[in-house]
Amino acid sequence: MENSAEWLEWDVARAREWLVVPRPGDDKYSRGVLGVFTGSHDYPGAAVLGVEAAMRTGVGMVRYTGPSSVRQLVLARRPEIVGVGGRVQAWLIGSGMTSSRRTLILGGELAQATAQGVPTVLDAGALDLVHEARGSVVLTPHYRELAEVLAETDRRAGHAAGKARAEHGSPPTAAEIAARPALWAVRAAEQLGATVLLKGSVTYIAGPDGARFTVSGIPSWLATAGTGDVLGGILGALLATRHSTIAQDAAAIAPIAATAVLVHALAARRASQGGPIVALDVAEAVPATIAAMLAGD
Ligand SMILES: NC(=O)C1=CN([C@@H]2O[C@H](COP(=O)(O)OP(=O)(O)OC[C@H]3O[C@@H](n4cnc5c(N)ncnc54)[C@H](O)[C@@H]3O)[C@@H](O)[C@H]2O)[C@@H](O)CC1
Numbered sequence: 001m002e003n004s005a006e007w008l009e010w011d012v013a014r015a016r017e018w019l020v021v022p023r024p025g026d027d028k029y030s031r032g033v034l035g036v037f038t039g040s041h042d043y044p045g046a047a048v049l050g051v052e053a054a055m056r057t058g059v060g061m062v063r064y065t066g067p068s069s070v071r072q073l074v075l076a077r078r079p080e081i082v083g084v085g086g087r088v089q090a091w092l093i094g095s096g097m098t099s100s101r102r103t104l105i106l107g108g109e110l111a112q113a114t115a116q117g118v119p120t121v122l123d124a125g126a127l128d129l130v131h132e133a134r135g136s137v138v139l140t141p142h143y144r145e146l147a148e149v150l151a152e153t154d155r156r157a158g159h160a161a162g163k164a165r166a167e168h169g170s171p172p173t174a175a176e177i178a179a180r181p182a183l184w185a186v187r188a189a190e191q192l193g194a195t196v197l198l199k200g201s202v203t204y205i206a207g208p209d210g211a212r213f214t215v216s217g218i219p220s221w222l223a224t225a226g227t228g229d230v231l232g233g234i235l236g237a238l239l240a241t242r243h244s245t246i247a248q249d250a251a252a253i254a255p256i257a258a259t260a261v262l263v264h265a266l267a268a269r270r271a272s273q274g275g276p277i278v279a280l281d282v283a284e285a286v287p288a289t290i291a292a293m294l295a296g297d
């Protein structure tokens with residue numbers, strides 16, 4: 001690990017501080033509403049997985065505003081969701097989407113969401129929106145996706161002035177990021193001005209303000225399709241429930257992101273018990289995982 005002394009390994013005691021337990025005076029709105037714009041004709045399942053995980057993490061409400069064909073599937077699994085737009089306290093955008101297939105209409109809808117300035121998770125096919133988004137952003141790429149984001153950033157900088165190129169060198173390949181994930185998570189956070197959650201068997205969370213957290217010991221059974229979509233849902237829900245903390249101090253984003261990764265890893269361990277898992281198992285294990293974390297287990 002690059003400069004390992006700079007990285008703090010996140011643990012249950014720290015994570016517990018960022019989990020929000022509802023109080024008697026709460027209602028669904030005071031707990032926080034998560035807007036979800038995910039899924040596509042090609043990848044509808046990603047939307048189902050993210051919504052399932054968000055609801056099981058504990059959030060007041062989920063407004064799902066993605067493609068209408070996908071909404072039917074999400075509703076079939078989770079009738080609790082609201083399928084119309086409205087006020088939200090955080091956004092989860094991009095899981096199961098492909099940026100190269102973005103239509104003008106879809107681009108306009110996404111721009112409206114990212115312009116709201118609420119804490120936003122940008123995943124998969126929405127990672128490139130980091131350049132337009134207002135407010136606090138967490139990017140959740142794996143190595144290949146981070147390479148694409150940095151290449152796109154380099155192209156934009158090259159068009160603008162060539163300045164960032166000179167400052168940061170040429171963009172890394174996915175293999176280079178995989179070889180030095182700590183270094184590239186930090187560089188990306190600095191370059192993009194956003195929190196970067198770089199996924200992998202060790203997950204690195206780097207904030208633009210200098211926050212550096214790792215989550216290690218993640219079960220490798222998680223290396224299966226859709227588990228990243230589940231992580232997006234967990235993170236989106238935590239951002240929505242913590243929106244007022246973030247409004248006061250944007251630096252809260254990085255510890256919340258680290259907490260989401262820990263919840264995800266512990267839910268995977270609980271679901272796995274040493275054996276194979278599917279992504280939905282991880283989402284279903286989240287409530288018991290959070291209960292155990294709150295109890296100090
Ligand atoms: N159930 C679902 O709806 C799922 C949707 N997903 C969505 O799928 C989209 C693409 O995500 P990815 O992480 O796959 O995107 P990536 O762009 O990282 O992966 C595609 C790359 O993997 C390579 N590849 C494809 N099949 C391969 C194989 N058998 N062996 C080796 N290399 C192979 C391709 O050539 C390409 O370079 C995202 O929007 C994501 O959210 C995934 O999360 C998987 C589950």
Ligand SMILES: Nc1ncnc2c1ncn2[C@@H]1O[C@H](COP(=O)(O)OP(=O)(O)O)[C@@H](O)[C@H]1O
Pocket residue numbers: 142199200201202203218219220221222223224225226227228229230231264
């Ligand atoms: N070998 C591994 N060991 C532990 N965790 C892993 C491993 N490979 C991937 N993961 C975790 O699994 C998840 C995969 O996310 P992602 O690559 O976005 O998959 P998908 O797009 O299919 O949802 C991430 O949380 C990542 O940290």
